[in-house]
Amino acid sequence: MIKFFKKKNKKQPDQQPDQQQGQQQDQQQDQPVNQPLDDQTATEDTVKGDGNQAPDSTTEPAQDPAAQAEQPVIEVPPELLAQGVEPHQYQLSQQLEKTNENLGKKVKQLFSIKKQIDEDLFEELETTLLMADVGATATMDVLEKVRKSLKRRNLSDSDAVFAALKTELTELAAAVEQPLVIDDSKKPFVILVVGVNGVGKTTTIAKLARKYKSMGKKVMLAAGDTFRAAAVEQLKTWGEREDIPVMAQATGADSASVIFDAMTSAKSKQMDVLIADTAGRLHTQANLMQELEKIVRVIRKNDETAPHESLIVIDGGTGQNAISQVREFNKDNLLSGVVITKLDGTPKGGVLFNLAAEFGLPVRYIGVGEKSTDLKPYQAEAFVQAIID
Numbered sequence: 359m360i361k362f363f364k365k366k367n368k369k370q371p372d373q374q375p376d377q378q379q380g381q382q383q384d385q386q387q388d389q390p391v392n393q394p395l396d397d398q399t400a401t402e403d404t405v406k407g408d409g410n411q412a413p414d415s416t417t418e419p420a421q422d423p424a425a426q427a428e429q430p431v432i433e434v435p436p437e438l439l440a441q442g443v444e445p446h447q448y449q450l451s452q453q454l455e456k457t458n459e460n461l462g463k464k465v466k467q468l469f470s471i472k473k474q475i476d477e478d479l480f481e482e483l484e485t486t487l488l489m490a491d492v493g494a495t496a497t498m499d500v501l502e503k504v505r506k507s508l509k510r511r512n513l514s515d516s517d518a519v520f521a522a523l524k525t526e527l528t529e530l531a532a533a534v535e536q537p538l539v540i541d542d543s544k545k546p547f548v549i550l551v552v553g554v555n556g557v558g559k560t561t562t563i564a565k566l567a568r569k570y571k572s573m574g575k576k577v578m579l580a581a582g583d584t585f586r587a588a589a590v591e592q593l594k595t596w597g598e599r600e601d602i603p604v605m606a607q608a609t610g611a612d613s614a615s616v617i618f619d620a621m622t623s624a625k626s627k628q629m630d631v632l633i634a635d636t637a638g639r640l641h642t643q644a645n646l647m648q649e650l651e652k653i654v655r656v657i658r659k660n661d662e663t664a665p666h667e668s669l670i671v672i673d674g675g676t677g678q679n680a681i682s683q684v685r686e687f688n689k690d691n692l693l694s695g696v697v698i699t700k701l702d703g704t705p706k707g708g709v710l711f712n713l714a715a716e717f718g719l720p721v722r723y724i725g726v727g728e729k730s731t732d733l734k735p736y737q738a739e740a741f742v743q744a745i746i747d
């Protein structure tokens with residue numbers, strides 16, 4: 359095995375915040391910390407530091423410093439290295455292994471058993487795609503295009519079918535590859551994060567904050583989930599861990615005013631990015647859905663161009679439910695992007711195609727683990743390769 363060692367961030371947690379409390383206290387005894395900012399508004403700026411220290415500023419290049427600074431140890435088998443397998447791609451393939459087993463490997467098995475290209479084969483392909491949650495619309499579209507492509511080129515061998523399938527899946531996946539670009543003229547650039555309960559909103563916020571900070575941006579967080587007890591503490595713990603300021607009030611406070619106050623504070627402190635957490639909610643919870651509408655209205659009172667990005671977080675293992683979640687949250691055309699999380703733990707990563715075919719909303723990032731480094735900018739080609747090759 360050949361090991362690729364990349365610099366690990368000193369503060370990188372390997373566990374969840376609630377598991378980190380003890381360790382964190384130990385660290386706080388060891389490390390000098392800045393005092394909390396002395397903000398006399400009702401909002402409490404709870405976190406040490408101003409989130410403005412340059413991260414690992416010594417050697418990292420500017421391009422995608424976040425990605426480069428935070429790679430864990432990757433072991434690439436020498437035979438794969440010799441074949442030119444790229445370490446990042448290898449790592450992604452490992453992280454998406456479960457979907458690969460459920461999709462890529464099954465498709466390959468199919469071709470190894472059935473050399474003859476007939477209707478049966480297409481039916482089996484259809485079942486395989488549906489089982490990986492690619493969804494009916496995307497499955498039909500993709501297979502129809504595969505048929506046409508084969509017919510046009512007068513091909514019928516299994517290699518050609520596999521190649522055509524990969525091409526069509528990549529095309530669909532590429533249609534939603536639009537990276538999130540932070541508009542520096544917006545100060546702060548406000549990112550509102552929404553979704554149903556437990557999908558990974560708060561964890562994704564920590565991951566995003568870390569990423570933008572490591573790109574040299576001044577980042578602040580707003581603890582807009584005032585509904586669930588412990589939600590504020592969870593975000594604060596992440597903030598402390600990543601040395602990023604968190605604006606918070608107590609549980610039960612008005613979420614919209616927490617975010618409004620955070621925007622005002624972020625503006626006065628010249629923050630580049632403000633990321634707002636919100637409570638998990640179902641469309642059936644009318645009060646919480648109304649609260650979300652109010653949050654957006656109040657944000658716009660502070661800056662009529664905000665939120666500059668409204669991200670819905672979708673648990674990759676959600677299945678068909680992902681469609682109704684996006685539909686409900688996008689009723690007022692709120693959403694501008696999607697983050698699909700927990701792709702490391704599900705064989706159903708095909709949901710990305712399902713969402714792409716139904717909505718065409720940009721997929722900004724994918725979550726591939728619980729650590730704050732486990733967030734990847736979504737790249738269609740790498741994604742498809744990881745789940746099908």
Ligand SMILES: Nc1nc2c(ncn2[C@@H]2O[C@H](COP(=O)(O)OP(=O)(O)OP(=O)(O)O)[C@@H](O)[C@H]2O)c(=O)[nH]1
Pocket residue numbers: 374553554555556557558559560561562583586589636637638639699700701702703724725726727728732
């Ligand atoms: N394996 C894995 N776990 C994840 C990922 N993202 C989040 N999680 C885990 O999912 C669980 C819920 O994450 P949270 O960030 O608290 O989810 P949330 O959407 O903020 O939850 P609520 O605030 O209760 O609605 C935690 O145990 C996270 O560690 C991921 O990409 N992969």
Ligand SMILES: [Mg+2]
Pocket residue numbers: 559560561583589635636638
């Ligand atoms: Mg949360």
